[in-house]
Amino acid sequence: MPATLEYCFDFISPYTYLAATQVEDLAKRTGAKLVYRPVFLGGIFKETGNQAPMNIPKKAAYLPGDVQAWAGHYGVPLTFPASFPFNTVRAMRGALVAEREGKLPAYTKAGFKSAWVDGKDLGDLEVLAEVATSAGLDREKFLAAIEEPGIKEALKERTAEAVERGAFGLPTFFVGGEMFWGNDRLVLVEELLKKSK
Amino acid sequence: MPATLEYCFDFISPYTYLAATQVEDLAKRTGAKLVYRPVFLGGIFKETGNQAPMNIPKKAAYLPGDVQAWAGHYGVPLTFPASFPFNTVRAMRGALVAEREGKLPAYTKAGFKSAWVDGKDLGDLEVLAEVATSAGLDREKFLAAIEEPGIKEALKERTAEAVERGAFGLPTFFVGGEMFWGNDRLVLVEELLKKSK
Numbered sequence: 001m002p003a004t005l006e007y008c009f010d011f012i013s014p015y016t017y018l019a020a021t022q023v024e025d026l027a028k029r030t031g032a033k034l035v036y037r038p039v040f041l042g043g044i045f046k047e048t049g050n051q052a053p054m055n056i057p058k059k060a061a062y063l064p065g066d067v068q069a070w071a072g073h074y075g076v077p078l079t080f081p082a083s084f085p086f087n088t089v090r091a092m093r094g095a096l097v098a099e100r101e102g103k104l105p106a107y108t109k110a111g112f113k114s115a116w117v118d119g120k121d122l123g124d125l126e127v128l129a130e131v132a133t134s135a136g137l138d139r140e141k142f143l144a145a146i147e148e149p150g151i152k153e154a155l156k157e158r159t160a161e162a163v164e165r166g167a168f169g170l171p172t173f174f175v176g177g178e179m180f181w182g183n184d185r186l187v188l189v190e191e192l193l194k195k196s197k
Numbered sequence: 198m199p200a201t202l203e204y205c206f207d208f209i210s211p212y213t214y215l216a217a218t219q220v221e222d223l224a225k226r227t228g229a230k231l232v233y234r235p236v237f238l239g240g241i242f243k244e245t246g247n248q249a250p251m252n253i254p255k256k257a258a259y260l261p262g263d264v265q266a267w268a269g270h271y272g273v274p275l276t277f278p279a280s281f282p283f284n285t286v287r288a289m290r291g292a293l294v295a296e297r298e299g300k301l302p303a304y305t306k307a308g309f310k311s312a313w314v315d316g317k318d319l320g321d322l323e324v325l326a327e328v329a330t331s332a333g334l335d336r337e338k339f340l341a342a343i344e345e346p347g348i349k350e351a352l353k354e355r356t357a358e359a360v361e362r363g364a365f366g367l368p369t370f371f372v373g374g375e376m377f378w379g380n381d382r383l384v385l386v387e388e389l390l391k392k393s394k
Contacts, residue, residue, distance in 0.1 A: 048255045051248060058245045058365035062378060069377075069385050168255035180266075181259060184381035188266050 003196050005032040005189065006174040008162050009108065010041035012088045014067040014078070016171040017116040019183040020108065021076040026186060030193035032175075036104050038095035040088070041170050043159040048168040054085060070183065083121035089155070090146050091122040091131070096154050097145040098135060107135035200393050202229040202386065203371040205359050206305065207238040209285045211264040211275070213368040214313040216380040217305065218273040223383060227390035229372075233301050235292035237285070238367050240356040245365040251282060267380065280318035286352070287343050288319040288328070293351050294342040295332060304332035 007023050009016045027034035045052055053059045064080055071078035091111055098107035110131045114120045120127045125143065132142040145151060162172060166179045173180040173189050176196075180189050204220050206213045224231035242249055250256045261277055268275035288308055295304035307328045311317045317324045322340065329339040342348060359369060363376045370377040370386050373393075377386050 048253060050253050050256065056245060056247050056365060058360070058363060059247065062363060062365070062376065065375075066378070066382075073385060073388060163255070166255060166259060168253060168259070178262075179259065181263070182381070184379070185263075188270060191270060 003030070003032045003175060003193055004035055005030075005193065006035045006037050008037040008039050008167060008170060008172040008174075010039055010088055010170055011091050011111045011115050011122050012041050012085060013170045014063070014080070014116060015070075015183040017078070017112045018067065018070050018074065018076070019171040019173075019186060020112045021074055022183075022186055026190055026193075030190060031197055032193050034105075036095075036099075036108050037158065037162065038092050038099065038104075038108075038155070039159045039162045039167070039170070040092050040155055042089070043156065044163055044167055044169065047160065047163045050168045052085075077117050079117060079119035081115055081119045081121060083123065086115070086121045087123035090125070091128055093146040093151045093155050094128060094132060094142065096151050096158070097142055098132070098137060100145075101137060103135045103137055107131065107137070110134045200227070200229045200372060200390055201232055202227075202390065203232045203234050205234040205236050205364060205367060205369040205371075207236055207285055207367055208288050208308045208312050208319050209238050209282060210367045211260070211277070211313060212267075212380040214275070214309045215264065215267050215271065215273070216368040216370075216383060217309045218271055219380075219383055223387055223390075227387060228394055229390050231302075233292075233296075233305050234355065234359065235289050235296065235301075235305075235352070236356045236359045236364070236367070237289050237352055239286070240353065241360055241364055241366065244357065244360045247365045249282075274314050276314060276316035278312055278316045278318060280320065283312070283318045284320035287322070288325055290343040290348045290352050291325060291329060291339065293348050293355070294339055295329070295334060297342075298334060300332045300334055304328065304334070307331045 005027050023034055053063050068078060095107060098104045114127060114131050115122045122128055129139050129143060133139050169181055171183060175192050202224050220231055250260050265275060292304060295301045311324060311328050312319045319325055326336050326340060330336050366378055368380060372389050
């Protein structure tokens with residue numbers, strides 16, 4: 001049985017975008033099954049007492065150059081959205097709608113591209129609807145579904161579940177019982193997956 | 198002129214120990230001049246509002262496994278000291294004494310080995326005196342010097358200077374005007390040094 005690589009994400013996080021550019025190839029190289037896990041980073045911070053990097057002024061000053069350095073390292077584009085920190089609660093509910101419709105990987109990639117390559121505001125419903133349609137979802141059904149009480153509740157549950165499993169930030173990866181935090185831990189994730197191959 | 202790699206450290210930090218196991222070889226590979234910069238991490242956290250990882254319970258739970266995974270990745274030994282978080286203020290003042298005596302690299306390596314390989318308590322003056330003598334310092338002169346007002350003041354000044362340059366945690370590296378935070382940024386440090394070689 002192939003190992004499973006769970007990738008917990010929220011579109012708000014540039015480091016999680018950076019990881020998004022790598023996880024698919026990493027899963028292919030290691031023969032792992034990649035599973036996208038939508039969660040809400042604001043909820044994770046609230047539940048764990050962890051701080052968003054942007055709340056520490058010196059960290060906030062360091063972050064943009066650091067994420068560009070990683071983008072250069074990977075050779076991927078990165079545009080810091082003018083609207084950062086945009087509100088991703090609807091975009092992440094949308095990920096659960098996409099999951100229900102079997103379109104989660106396409107939606108995830110389209111969402112990260114919209115925010116972190118095109119620099120668009122995912123908190124804007126027009127932008128979000130474009131992401132959904134580009135992933136093969138029906139625009140009107142999607143916009144209705146992200147307001148469903150069951151979808152709202154599901155995002156809270158998924159977030160709480162990630163925290164219960166140990167998450168305190170993003171990106172978070174799970175490989176079996178092992179948790180890894182940070183784009184910078186992909187090297188360790190890959191080593192573990194290669195060992196268990 | 199060779200590039201300079203400044204490595205800011207405090208013995209308290211396991212990630213800074215992990216980086217200590219790598220910086221010398223990295224400097225050799227890239228032809229950079231390695232400069233050890235003693236600072237006091239407690240002071241950095243106080244001045245920047247950043248939190249020690251151990252203050253966030255979920256992060257504290259993750260940290261020991263994460264540092265062991267990095268030790269495995271590098272193939273270096275790591276023993277989590279029973280006395281963690283031990284008090285390093287005298288050990289870091291001692292680093293400035295060692296610097297004055299031209300023994301800073303040897304003292305730094307001996308201090309990290311004592312704490313993170315042998316698992317000893319660097320807050321214990323006996324342990325610290327052993328570190329100093331193994332680095333070629335005179336025991337009695339060293340124990341007197343770490344209580345000098347000028348040395349106490351110097352550690353505060355060095356710490357404030359690092360914060361002024363952008364530091365908010367450790368390890369912090371400076372390569373010219375560029376700052377890097379974290380053992381996990383050594384890959385970016387190496388890329389930059391190779392470019393400027």
